[in-house]
Amino acid sequence: MERGTAKRGPKTPSPAAPTAAASHILRGRRQRQRRRTLIMLALVVITLAACMATLMLGRTIYSPADVFSVIMGDTVPGASFTIGELRLPRMVLGVLAGFAFGAAGSTFQTMLRNPLASPDVIGISAGASAAAVVGVVTLSLNETAVSFLALLGALVTAGAIALLSHRGGFSGIRFILIGIGIGAMLHSVTSYVLSRASDWNIQSAMQWLSGSLNGASWERVLPLLLACAVCVPLLLLGSSSLGTLRLGDDTARGLGVPVQLARIALILAAVVLLAFATAATGPIAFVAFMAGPIAARLVGSSGSLLFPAGCVGALLVIVSDFAGQFLVDTRYPVGVITGVLGAPYLLLLLIRMNRTGSKR
Numbered sequence: 001m002e003r004g005t006a007k008r009g010p011k012t013p014s015p016a017a018p019t020a021a022a023s024h025i026l027r028g029r030r031q032r033q034r035r036r037t038l039i040m041l042a043l044v045v046i047t048l049a050a051c052m053a054t055l056m057l058g059r060t061i062y063s064p065a066d067v068f069s070v071i072m073g074d075t076v077p078g079a080s081f082t083i084g085e086l087r088l089p090r091m092v093l094g095v096l097a098g099f100a101f102g103a104a105g106s107t108f109q110t111m112l113r114n115p116l117a118s119p120d121v122i123g124i125s126a127g128a129s130a131a132a133v134v135g136v137v138t139l140s141l142n143e144t145a146v147s148f149l150a151l152l153g154a155l156v157t158a159g160a161i162a163l164l165s166h167r168g169g170f171s172g173i174r175f176i177l178i179g180i181g182i183g184a185m186l187h188s189v190t191s192y193v194l195s196r197a198s199d200w201n202i203q204s205a206m207q208w209l210s211g212s213l214n215g216a217s218w219e220r221v222l223p224l225l226l227a228c229a230v231c232v233p234l235l236l237l238g239s240s241s242l243g244t245l246r247l248g249d250d251t252a253r254g255l256g257v258p259v260q261l262a263r264i265a266l267i268l269a270a271v272v273l274l275a276f277a278t279a280a281t282g283p284i285a286f287v288a289f290m291a292g293p294i295a296a297r298l299v300g301s302s303g304s305l306l307f308p309a310g311c312v313g314a315l316l317v318i319v320s321d322f323a324g325q326f327l328v329d330t331r332y333p334v335g336v337i338t339g340v341l342g343a344p345y346l347l348l349l350l351i352r353m354n355r356t357g358s359k360r
Helices: 016-056 064-071 079-112 124-138 143-165 172-195 199-209 218-237 239-245 249-254 259-281 287-299 306-326 334-359
Strands: none
Touching: 016 064, 016 079, 016 287, 016 306, 064 079, 079 172, 079 218, 079 239, 079 259, 079 287, 079 306, 124 143, 124 172, 124 199, 124 259, 143 172, 143 259, 172 199, 218 239, 218 259, 218 306, 239 249, 239 259, 249 259, 287 306, 287 334, 306 334
């Protein structure tokens, strides 16, 4: 047989090829994990810097040394009251509420696999608002009682949505649509109650409905801090189940996840966290809606978004509150600023989803 004409058999893969492919995959995974860690650290650092700026800056500017002295418990003339009694509880309340809104919103959006599945959109915040307005206008309750009534309103609304949407199995789309419908009904209830209220009660109710950090105190901070201490670890423990639920119920069952139990536990923890945040600050618009998608853009959607979404939510609230206080002559509640930011984002998302759906 002549050289060069020998019949060649099927090409046998080199033993080194799978090893090289696996090494390439592992290297890419490490790079993504390193990038994710760096971005999360940057988020934490930026949030801490924003917190420090809100303590230092305002009508009166204090130095970092004064801020640290007040935090450590030292008495600094002027600064002890302004920072210790006004700015510090406001900043802590904003961070906790923003983290709670972001983490709860990300949990709903991930579990229901839809960016519209935010508590703002599916009516849970509307339930808390309607209950609070009834408490202020009709029952003339004090601030603490209104907060607990708002908490009850959010829990009852979430339970009603879950019960009405659970027909022959869980459906994310059905959950969202029923939530939007219930939210519209509750907004009507809120408008009706406000239309029959006195001027004084309308002012009190609107101050609560707008979502504000005004009147922040350590008494408001403590219940929300306890709720975060209980619910955030539960959500972190359930983050692996949350990631599996994102693949679909059948796949999750195949991987050994108790789907119904995991879903009920996650919804309950997220609603309690959201309800305590709403009871403390009122419904700060669109924070729960925006935090998850922004976090996914920054760190990628492959891992848990709970912590980065919470950091983004805290940063949104802190920066928006500062902007509402000092960027213009008139002071605006933080909910007004986040509403201005969130409404165009909602329209952009709806347009994008409409284009995506029309191409299918």
